[in-house]
Amino acid sequence: MEAPDNEVFRDSIATIDEKGKRAWVFPKKPSGRFYQYRKLVSYSLLAFLLLAPFIKVNGNQLLMFNILERRFNIFGFPFWPQDFHLFVLMILIGVVFVIFFTVAFGRIFCGWICPQTIFLEMVFRRIEYWIDGDRGAQIRLAKQAWNKQKIKKRVLKWSVFFLISFIIANVFLAYLIGGDTLIRYISEGPLSNISTLISLLIFTGVFYFIFAWFREQVCIIACPYGRLQGVLLDNKSIVVAYDHKRGEKEAGRAKFKKNEDRPTTGKGDCIDCFQCVHVCPTGIDIRNGTQLECVNCTACIDACDHMMEAVNLPKGLIRFASEDQIEKKTSFKFNARLKGYSAVLFILISVFVGMLFLRNDVEATILRLPGQLYERKDNNIISNVFTYKVVNKTTSQIDDVSFKLTSHKGTIILVNKSEFSIPKQGLTEGTLFIEMPRSEIKEDKDKVTIAVYSNGVLIESTKTTFLGPRSYK
Numbered sequence: 001m002e003a004p005d006n007e008v009f010r011d012s013i014a015t016i017d018e019k020g021k022r023a024w025v026f027p028k029k030p031s032g033r034f035y036q037y038r039k040l041v042s043y044s045l046l047a048f049l050l051l052a053p054f055i056k057v058n059g060n061q062l063l064m065f066n067i068l069e070r071r072f073n074i075f076g077f078p079f080w081p082q083d084f085h086l087f088v089l090m091i092l093i094g095v096v097f098v099i100f101f102t103v104a105f106g107r108i109f110c111g112w113i114c115p116q117t118i119f120l121e122m123v124f125r126r127i128e129y130w131i132d133g134d135r136g137a138q139i140r141l142a143k144q145a146w147n148k149q150k151i152k153k154r155v156l157k158w159s160v161f162f163l164i165s166f167i168i169a170n171v172f173l174a175y176l177i178g179g180d181t182l183i184r185y186i187s188e189g190p191l192s193n194i195s196t197l198i199s200l201l202i203f204t205g206v207f208y209f210i211f212a213w214f215r216e217q218v219c220i221i222a223c224p225y226g227r228l229q230g231v232l233l234d235n236k237s238i239v240v241a242y243d244h245k246r247g248e249k250e251a252g253r254a255k256f257k258k259n260e261d262r263p264t265t266g267k268g269d270c271i272d273c274f275q276c277v278h279v280c281p282t283g284i285d286i287r288n289g290t291q292l293e294c295v296n297c298t299a300c301i302d303a304c305d306h307m308m309e310a311v312n313l314p315k316g317l318i319r320f321a322s323e324d325q326i327e328k329k330t331s332f333k334f335n336a337r338l339k340g341y342s343a344v345l346f347i348l349i350s351v352f353v354g355m356l357f358l359r360n361d362v363e364a365t366i367l368r369l370p371g372q373l374y375e376r377k378d379n380n381i382i383s384n385v386f387t388y389k390v391v392n393k394t395t396s397q398i399d400d401v402s403f404k405l406t407s408h409k410g411t412i413i414l415v416n417k418s419e420f421s422i423p424k425q426g427l428t429e430g431t432l433f434i435e436m437p438r439s440e441i442k443e444d445k446d447k448v449t450i451a452v453y454s455n456g457v458l459i460e461s462t463k464t465t466f467l468g469p470r471s472y473k
Contacts, residue, residue: 013220014283014293024142025216025283027125028135028275032302041112042122049115053174053182059395059424065175071425077356078393078425082363086355093348098225100341102232105320106239106290110225111297116210116218119168121281121297124161124211131157135278161212162204169203216282219295226292233290235323236335240296242276242287242318243326253287256311269313276300276318286318362398362422363391364452366464369431374467380438382468389429390452390460392422400455403432407449408466410436434466441468 017023055062057076064073072079072087079087101109110117131153132138144150173196174182190197210218219226233239247253247270256271270287277285279300282293286300304318324330366388375383392398399421403412414420415431422428434448445465452460 014280014285015217015220023283025281026135026138026142027281027283027299028278028303029129030279030299030302032306034298034302038112038298039122042118045113045115045118046122050171053171053179061179063175064178066177068176080363080391080393082365082391083359086352086359089348089352089355093345093352096341096345096348099228099232100338100345102225102229103234103237103341104338106233106237106296107225107229107294108239108296110219110223110295114219114295116223117281117295117297120211120215123164125281127160127164128157131160158212162208165207165211166200166204168207169200172203172207173200216293220282220293230292234337235327236333238320238322238332239290240286240294240298240301240318241290241321241323241326242270243316243321244287244289245326247287247317262313269308269317271307271311271313273307275303275307279303290323360460361392361394362452362454362460363393364450364460364462365389365391366432366450366462368465368467374469377435381435382438382441382466383433383435384466386432386434386464387429388432389427390422391427392424395424397424398422398454398459401428401459402453404451404453405434405436405448406451406461408436408440408446410434410440410448412450436466436468438469441466444468444470 015023015025052063053061060076060078061073062076064071066072070081074090098109128138132141141150141153170182185193185196214222247268249268250266252268253270253272254265254267256273262269276287277283277300279302280286281297281299282295284291284293286294298320301318301320305315308315308317322330322332325332366386369385369387372385375385377383388403390401400419401422402419403414405412411434413433413435415433417430420428420430434450436448445467447463448466449461449463451458452462
């Protein structure tokens with residue numbers, strides 16, 4: 001069964017033609033009120049993204065995702081492998097927040113906050129407008145033969161794109177290995193760090209491919225968020241929407257005619273100028289309703305408002321609205337669904353903040369050496385051998401660290417040392433013996449508590465299992 005003519009758009013995506021080949025999108029340069037707001041938001045976020053790896057908070061990098069060493073800094077808070085539960089909780093908070101925001105306002109994150117959109121629309125495409133011209137000029141240039149003018153423009157654009165991709169790759173690497181490390185590698189020169197240079201060139205190639213060729217396909221094909229949107233949206237969600245009631249009316253949309261008494265003809269306010277289509281960065285027609293490809297960038301709102309103003313019709317034919325607002329003229333309500341997500345989000349954030357403040361700056365792990373049983377010594381002393389690992393999450397070295405058994409009478413003997421230091425944002429590990437009188441052992445597996453001191457001040461405590469003889473009374 002064939003789809004109705006007005007539903008054909010659902011059978012394919014705007015960036016693929018009838019033959020299944022890539023249909024290149026040449027969006028018109030946007031302008032207007034919302035575009036100015038987007039530029040303000042985008043360039044603020046761009047500055048943050050570019051500077052975050054080089055900003056320090058209490059000696060910690062503001063944002064760092066060192067996957068190889070399993071060290072993460074989130075807004076200056078260091079997260080180690082021992083804090084993995086906090087990291088997972090933070091990811092859950094992010095997921096719930098995105099779900100909550102999508103239910104309420106659709107895919108606005110994609111059009112206003114997503115780094116992919118910001119770099120593409122506010123950096124690469126603006127460079128393209130500067131070199132190639134606006135939509136019409138770009139289409140003519142694409143069809144033009146490879147003459148001197150076209151080669152000059154293509155080489156200039158591709159060179160600038162590659163340079164910016166290289167800068168983005170450097171910043172991306174700074175998030176992974178640390179801003180200080182990247183600066184050190186740069187100062188040492190590329191020949192001293194060939195492997196890093198190769199990694200940089202690979203990242204540069206990936207970013208160049210995405211922003212120079214793949215472009216909006218990331219949002220349409222690769223990004224799972226568009227699919228998630230289809231599940232989460234309902235008739236009450238605020239999205240970029242075309243008011244079909246006003247735009248179509250009884251006689252449907254029609255071209256504008258000067259001195260026409262449009263209300264008496266029954267024609268809708270939509271003058272079928274296609275400006276909303278030409279300005280769309282994903283090539284869709286917003287008049288077909290909410291679609292997977294729409295990233296809520298609001299470019300169509302600005303374009304439509306400009307045309308409505310030009311023909312002396314009320315603005316807002318395309319605007320932020322829900323389906324219910326258009327169909328039933330109802331106002332936005334904070335419904336039960338949003339209240340439920342809000343409650344879950346509040347609980348998760350409360351738990352996360354509580355755990356964050358309760359987290360210790362020093363974390364000790366003491367484990368019995370695998371495969372080793374207890375040892376009997378003179379004077380009814382039972383000895384167990386353990387390995388220890390003490391992590392220092394602060395930016396200062398901790399000196400004169402020692403252990404003390406607090407739950408039982410006994411002694412702790414460090415191998416080859418009596419005290420030790422823990423480097424800043426590092427760890428110290430080694431071997432120790434715990435020796436206890438047999439009379440202190442109540443079970444064959446006793447839980448013992450060990451306190452960690454620095455200069456006589458308690459900084460951490462941990463528990464481990466001590467093995468002893470069975471059935472001792």
